[in-house]
Amino acid sequence: NAGVTQTPKFQVLKTGQSMTLQCAQDMNHEYMSWYRQDPGMGLRLIHYSVGAGITDQGEVPNGYNVSRSTTEDFPLRLLSAAPSQTSVYFCASSRDLGMDTEAFFGQGTRLTVV
Amino acid sequence: DAKTTQPPSMDCAEGRAANLPCNHSTISGNEYVYWYRQIHSQGPQYIIHGLKNNETNEMASLIITEDRKSSTLILPHATLRDTAVYYCIVTRRGKLIFGQGTELSVKP
Numbered sequence: 001n002a003g004v005t006q007t008p009k010f011q012v013l014k015t016g017q018s019m020t021l022q023c024a025q026d027m028n029h030e031y032m033s034w035y036r037q038d039p040g041m042g043l044r045l046i047h048y049s050v051g052a053g054i055t056d057q058g059e060v061p062n063g064y065n066v067s068r069s070t071t072e073d074f075p076l077r078l079l080s081a082a083p084s085q086t087s088v089y090f091c092a093s094s095r096d097l098g099m100d101t102e103a104f105f106g107q108g109t110r111l112t113v114v
Numbered sequence: 115d116a117k118t119t120q121p122p123s124m125d126c127a128e129g130r131a132a133n134l135p136c137n138h139s140t141i142s143g144n145e146y147v148y149w150y151r152q153i154h155s156q157g158p159q160y161i162i163h164g165l166k167n168n169e170t171n172e173m174a175s176l177i178i179t180e181d182r183k184s185s186t187l188i189l190p191h192a193t194l195r196d197t198a199v200y201y202c203i204v205t206r207r208g209k210l211i212f213g214q215g216t217e218l219s220v221k222p
């Protein structure tokens with residue numbers, strides 16, 4: 001049981017490049033989300049999804065796109081990377097958006113935009 | 115979701131109990147209290163959650179005051195591996211909104 005898997009673990013991009021951060025879970029969880037964490041800060045919610053075909057914005061959605069075509073996968077797209085998007089990105093999943101459930105986090109993708 | 119207030123840092127001696135406080139004075143009746151921790155910038159790890167009653171699992175105990183305006187996470191016998199940032203989160207919609215957390219340092 002792999003849990004939540006994020007790829008790549010590290011990435012360096014040039015300003016203006018695009019890329020997709022991958023997130024996959026094998027627990028059949030309905031709810032998935034993306035966070036970013038800047039140095040010395042807490043995690044901030046970017047986007048989330050309550051099921052296949054359904055996504056919504058979190059606290060800091062600008063500059064990021066998401067889609068959810070399957071239950072297992074929730075990719076995060078940067079269309080035109082900016083230095084301000086240098087951060088560590090975490091993906092999380094939980095059984096549903098109910099209140100009585102725990103979230104599982106991936107190990108993160110460390111992104112540097114130069 | 116209710117706002118939480120935690121001390122920015124705490125120290126604890128190895129082998130002693132670590133008591134981490136959290137204030138959530140604006141909590142509403144259907145909001146849960148969650149605790150997560152993050153070790154060395156790894157992905158956050160779930161610890162425990164509760165609604166009204168005190169809860170205990172293999173990792174920790176959660177004590178919620180009767181008026182639900184504050185709670186305490188207790189690590190009964192802290193080890194060096196418990197050094198981490200601990201986040202207290204209150205939510206009724208299931209979305210986790212993280213604050214700054216408490217940086218717990220367990221010292222030999």
